[in-house]
Amino acid sequence: MARVCNFNPGPAVLPLEVLQEAQAELLDFKGTGMSILESSHRGKEYMAVQQEAVDNLRKLLGIPDEYAVLFLQGGASGQFAMVPMNLLGEGQSADYTNSGAWASKAIKEAKLFGKVNVIADTAKDIPTRLPAPGSLKPTPGAVYLHVTSNETIAGTQWKSFPKISVPLVADMSSDFLSRSFDIKPFGLIYAGAQKNLGPAGVTLVIMRKELAERVSEKVPVIFRYKTHIEENSLYNTPPCFAIYIVTLVTRWILKMGGLDVMARRNVEKAAKVYSLIDASSFYRGTAVKEFRSDMNITFRLPSEPLEEAFIKEASAQKLKGLKGHRSVGGIRASIYNAFPPENVDTLVAFMKEFERKNG
Amino acid sequence: MARVCNFNPGPAVLPLEVLQEAQAELLDFKGTGMSILESSHRGKEYMAVQQEAVDNLRKLLGIPDEYAVLFLQGGASGQFAMVPMNLLGEGQSADYTNSGAWASKAIKEAKLFGKVNVIADTAKDIPTRLPAPGSLKPTPGAVYLHVTSNETIAGTQWKSFPKISVPLVADMSSDFLSRSFDIKPFGLIYAGAQKNLGPAGVTLVIMRKELAERVSEKVPVIFRYKTHIEENSLYNTPPCFAIYIVTLVTRWILKMGGLDVMARRNVEKAAKVYSLIDASSFYRGTAVKEFRSDMNITFRLPSEPLEEAFIKEASAQKLKGLKGHRSVGGIRASIYNAFPPENVDTLVAFMKEFERKNG
Numbered sequence: 057m058a059r060v061c062n063f064n065p066g067p068a069v070l071p072l073e074v075l076q077e078a079q080a081e082l083l084d085f086k087g088t089g090m091s092i093l094e095s096s097h098r099g100k101e102y103m104a105v106q107q108e109a110v111d112n113l114r115k116l117l118g119i120p121d122e123y124a125v126l127f128l129q130g131g132a133s134g135q136f137a138m139v140p141m142n143l144l145g146e147g148q149s150a151d152y153t154n155s156g157a158w159a160s161k162a163i164k165e166a167k168l169f170g171k172v173n174v175i176a177d178t179a180k181d182i183p184t185r186l187p188a189p190g191s192l193k194p195t196p197g198a199v200y201l202h203v204t205s206n207e208t209i210a211g212t213q214w215k216s217f218p219k220i221s222v223p224l225v226a227d228m229s230s231d232f233l234s235r236s237f238d239i240k241p242f243g244l245i246y247a248g249a250q251k252n253l254g255p256a257g258v259t260l261v262i263m264r265k266e267l268a269e270r271v272s273e274k275v276p277v278i279f280r281y282k283t284h285i286e287e288n289s290l291y292n293t294p295p296c297f298a299i300y301i302v303t304l305v306t307r308w309i310l311k312m313g314g315l316d317v318m319a320r321r322n323v324e325k326a327a328k329v330y331s332l333i334d335a336s337s338f339y340r341g342t343a344v345k346e347f348r349s350d351m352n353i354t355f356r357l358p359s360e361p362l363e364e365a366f367i368k369e370a371s372a373q374k375l376k377g378l379k380g381h382r383s384v385g386g387i388r389a390s391i392y393n394a395f396p397p398e399n400v401d402t403l404v405a406f407m408k409e410f411e412r413k414n415g
Numbered sequence: 416m417a418r419v420c421n422f423n424p425g426p427a428v429l430p431l432e433v434l435q436e437a438q439a440e441l442l443d444f445k446g447t448g449m450s451i452l453e454s455s456h457r458g459k460e461y462m463a464v465q466q467e468a469v470d471n472l473r474k475l476l477g478i479p480d481e482y483a484v485l486f487l488q489g490g491a492s493g494q495f496a497m498v499p500m501n502l503l504g505e506g507q508s509a510d511y512t513n514s515g516a517w518a519s520k521a522i523k524e525a526k527l528f529g530k531v532n533v534i535a536d537t538a539k540d541i542p543t544r545l546p547a548p549g550s551l552k553p554t555p556g557a558v559y560l561h562v563t564s565n566e567t568i569a570g571t572q573w574k575s576f577p578k579i580s581v582p583l584v585a586d587m588s589s590d591f592l593s594r595s596f597d598i599k600p601f602g603l604i605y606a607g608a609q610k611n612l613g614p615a616g617v618t619l620v621i622m623r624k625e626l627a628e629r630v631s632e633k634v635p636v637i638f639r640y641k642t643h644i645e646e647n648s649l650y651n652t653p654p655c656f657a658i659y660i661v662t663l664v665t666r667w668i669l670k671m672g673g674l675d676v677m678a679r680r681n682v683e684k685a686a687k688v689y690s691l692i693d694a695s696s697f698y699r700g701t702a703v704k705e706f707r708s709d710m711n712i713t714f715r716l717p718s719e720p721l722e723e724a725f726i727k728e729a730s731a732q733k734l735k736g737l738k739g740h741r742s743v744g745g746i747r748a749s750i751y752n753a754f755p756p757e758n759v760d761t762l763v764a765f766m767k768e769f770e771r772k773n774g
Contacts, residue, residue, distance in 0.1 A: 060448035064455045067655060072442075075450050079441040083434055089419035089733060091434050093614040093660065096423045096736060129488035129616070130637065133651035137635035165635045250652055255452040257488070257616045257654030276496035276524045278489065292492035293609055295616030295654060296426060301452065374448060377455060 061399040064377035065208050065352060065390040066230065067250040074304040074394075092300050097293050105296075105303050106289065112306035116315055117239055119262060126261040126281065127289045127299050131248040132229045134259060136162040139225055139244065140169035142271045142281050143200055151198040151222075154179045155186050156207035157383065158227060166202070173198060184210035184354070185344040189218040198222060200243055206231035208251075209381040211354030211388065212347045217241060223267065231351050232260065233309060234393055235319035243267050249298060251351070252393045254305050258298035309393065318393050325391050325400045326350040332404055338415040339407065342386060353389040354380060363387060366410055375406055420758040423736035424567050424711060424749040425589065425609040433663040433753075451659050456652050464659050465648065471665035475674055476598055478621060485620040485640065486648045486658050490607040491588045493618060495521040498584055498603065499528035501630045501640050502559055510557040510581075513538045514545050515566035516742065517586060525561070532557060543569035543713070544703040548577040557581060559602055565590035567610075568740040570713030570747065571706045576600060582626065590710045591619065592668060593752055594678035602626050608657060610710070611752045613664050617657035668752065677752050684750050684759045685709040691763055697774040698766065701745060712748045713739060722746060725769055734765060 062069040085092040088101055095102045110125045119125060128134070139162075144150050149171035152163045156179050166172045173195040176187035184207070194201060200223045206213040208230040217224060223243025232247035239245075244263040250256040261281065268281040277283050283291050309318060330348065333339045333355055342354040357363045363386060367379050380386035391400060421428040444451040447460055454461045469484045478484060487493070498521075503509050508530035511522045515538050525531045532554040535546030543566070553560060559582045565572040567589040576583060582602025591606035598604070603622040609615040620640065627640040636642050642650050668677060689707065692698045692714055701713040716722045722745060726738050739745035750759060 058448060059443075062449050062453055064449075064453065064458075067453055067456060067652065069453050070450065075442055075452070079438055082438040082441065083431075084418075088735075089417060090421050090423075090735070091429065093434070094421055094423065094426055094428050096426060097615065099423075099736075129490075129493070129654075131488075131651045133637045134488070137637050141635075161636075165637065168633055168635055248652060255656050256456065256652045257657055274527055276500075276527055277520075278492045278496050278524065292490045293426065293607060293615045295488075295657065297614050297656060298616055298654065376447075376449070377458075 058374075060374040060376045061402055062376055062395070063389045063391070063403075065251075065381070065388060066248070067256045068390060068392050069394045070255070070301070071305065071308045071394045074301065074308055077304055078301060093297055095296065097290060097296050102296055105300050106294070109299055109303040109306060112303065112310060113260070113262070116233065116306060116309060117236065117262075119239055122264055122266070123239065123262050124265050124268070124281075124285045126263070126284045127294050127302075128259045128261055128284060129257070129295055131256075131259050132158065132227050132246060133161065135227065135246040135261070136165035137168075138279055138281070139202070139246070140166040141275050141279055143225070143244070143267060144170040145199070145270060145272065146170070148199050149173055149195060149197060151175045151195050151201040153177075153187050153192070153201070153203050155204050155212065156184065156210040157381075158207055158209070158229070159202075159204040162202060162204065162227060175201075182342075183344050184212050184342055184347070186212050186214055186347040189214065189216050192218045192220065194220050194222060200225045202226070206349050206351055208352045208390070209384060211343045211349045211352045213349035213351065215346065223264065231349070233306075233315065233318065234322050234351060236315035249302055251390075254302040255298050257295045258302060260302075305394070321397065322350045322391070322393065325395065325397055326353060328400050328404050329353050329389060329407075332407055336411060338411040342384075351390060351392055353391065354386060356386045360385065362414055365414070369410065370406055373406060375403060417733075419733040419735045420761055421735055421754070422748045422750070422762075424740070424747060425607070426615045427610055427749060427751050428753045429614070429660070430664065430667045430753045433660065433667055436663055437660060452656055454655065456649060456655050461655055464662050465653065468658055468662040468665060471662065471669060472619070472621070475592065475665060475668060476595065476621075478598055481623055481625070482598065482621050483624050483627070483640075483644045485622070485643045486653050486661075487618045487620055487643060488616070488654055490615075490618050491517065491586050491605060492520065494586065494605040494620065495524035496527075497638055497640070498561070498605070499525040500634050500638055502584070502603070502626060503529040504558070504629060504631065505529070507558050508532055508554060508556060510534045510554050510560040512536075512546050512551070512560070512562050514563050514571065515543065515569040517566055517568070517588070518561075518563040521561060521563065521586060534560075541701075542703050543571050543701055543706070545571050545573055545706040548573065548575050551577045551579065553579050553581060559584045561585070565708050565710055567711045567749070568743060570702045570708045570711045572708035572710065574705065582623065590708070592665075592674065592677065593681050593710060595674035608661055610749075613661040614657050616654045617661060619661075664753070680756065681709045681750075681752065684754065684756055685712060687759050687763050688712050688748060688766075691766055695770060697770040701743075710749060710751055712750065713745060715745045719744065721773060724773070728769065729765055732765060734762060
């Protein structure tokens with residue numbers, strides 16, 4: 057069977073050559089006579105794999121030495137708790153922006169650990185939107201400002217980040233590695249891997265090492281960033297196979313030309329769909345133009361029955377995963393880094409034909 | 416290259432046919448036109464995989480309905496914290512047995528959450544040993560008793576479990592699914608997958624559902640068992656690929672005949688090495704006979720230089736991963752379920768020949 061057009065929001069499509077390489081060496085990793093799934097996390101073969109993932113990420117993003125690059129588990133949902141556990145000291149407060157479903161979850165967990173100031177809230181706005189970065193008023197004394205760089209459900213994405221004096225903390229799960237950005241304003245960035253970075257099961261954290269020193273002795277050893285920095289993400293057994301795929305994916309991005317090439321490709325892919333939507337009275341984008349995401353394109357049709365028909369017909373033509381999140385409905389086309397440009401053309405052609413027949 | 420004899424303590428050897436199946440369908444899972452690595456965790460294909468893993472485990476262990484079977488992340492090290500976070504209420508105490516390196520870590524984390532009574536401590540005993548199950552004196556009022564069923568570093572294994580009135584909580588990371596046991600005395604069992612169950616990256620938890628109700632509202636949502644029971648391990652994106660391998664491994668165990676067959680195979684495999692050690696004055700087992708593990712066979716040679724030579728020569732003959740844990744030295748042969756009996760014969764032959772040349 058040929059590969060389908062995989063619009064899944066995450067876990068999501070991976071580069072075909074990454075899958076092919078993983079398949080080819082699944083029984084015998086680099087002549088070791090064992091699978092990477094069976095290799096010791098303290099053996100030199102696996103350690104080289106993990107180190108390459110770190111090196112590739114440092115190269116792609118220009119991450120300076122004062123930042124640690126960690127591979128943890130538990131996804132962004134785990135980080136919603138770990139961030140305040142580590143960074144929000146007793147009696148301190150942190151600023152959060154509430155931009156949608158994911159930011160709301162981060163806020164909920166943070167409230168268990170300290171005072172949370174929600175300094176901007178666009179979570180319920182329709183059409184979906186984000187706070188204007190320049191409009192944010194940080195709370196005096198707040199120790200960090202949390203943002204969600206891309207809301208997968210709402211289809212919104214920060215195009216630039218707030219310029220403030222405290223460290224930014226960002227959930228970049230759904231657009232990490234889709235573009236380059238200046239890392240210096242960020243104290244901590246986290247991302248579940250299963251969109252642009254690899255399969256589900258590994259969580260990337262990039263953080264200023266000095267911030268890890270804040271942690272209280274009351275926090276379990278396993279939930280301290282400090283532990284994982286000191287042990288180079290090998291305090292406990294890491295999710296080796298997922299990290300191995302991250303290595304292959306980051307190698308693929310480097311080979312493609314790096315993040316600026318990726319970003320151009322992503323903008324071009326998204327523009328093809330958005331320009332069809334903008335020119336159509338049949339399709340209606342759900343996000344305000346200036347905030348719409350290059351990763352998750354969300355739109356509606358004139359009626360829910362038409363949306364159902366759209367999803368069903370698309371699926372029959374091997375366009376899979378187009379159903380919007382169950383909390384909002386509608387259509388969502390997730391087109392991360394590894395989503396092939398030619399499959400965007402297939403979607404655009406399908407959308408035109410569907411409108412012709414049903415418009 | 417032929418497969419080596421993989422004595423890794425974890426991540427460890429997997430059944431060859433599991434790896435072959437995973438390889439064969441890595442690019443196209445069951446005709447879906449995408450890899451299982453790219454499949455949505457909420458799609459019917461993946462959900463069926465996860466459900467089969469649960470069903471297989473219920474079948475293998477005879478797990479009744481009042482227990483939940485969960486797939487989490489973070490390994491046993493994560494559970495060292497999650498167990499007391501969820502089960503140890505304010506002002507309560509719990510009993511722990513300190514049987515070695517892993518139990519010690521569990522105790523250290525638990526102390527952050529409440530009073531911990533270490534009611535037996537054999538962690539520093541040489542030769543390595545475990546508390547006699549019948550000798551344990553539970554503390555009045557303690558809400559659970561924690562045991563580590565198999566200490567991978569010390570090479571010790573509980574052959575039977577304490578009979579007490581409070582729920583047992585067990586770290587079974589390194590011998591789970593190696594034998595059958597009566598689950599009813601257990602309130603909660605956890606196991607990192609990377610020994611008998613699958614690759615690194617997924618943590619199995621089996622628990623009485625009623626125990627999950629104890630959790631305080633101060634515990635982050637992501638760290639509550641209750642959350643994961645309610646959401647069927649899909650509150651956040653699970654480590655899908657690792658769970659998929661667990662499905663294949665549990666299917667393989669069922670095909671092999673279940674846990675009693677596994678246990679007999681494991682005892683026979685271990686007995687081959689132990690009887691050589693018992694008959695030899697060259698090799699010396701590090702664990703007291705009645706507590707020695709069928710999973711991790713630990714032994715010493717007359718000198719450290721001889722141990723180094725043993726490991727080096729073994730490696731040259733494709734016997735890999737025999738080095739003891741860095742904290743204790745010596746030799747460790749980990750021979751989990753998937754370790755082929757014929758490779759044990761290879762080890763025994765190697766040991767005899769090495770003794771003949773160097774004894």
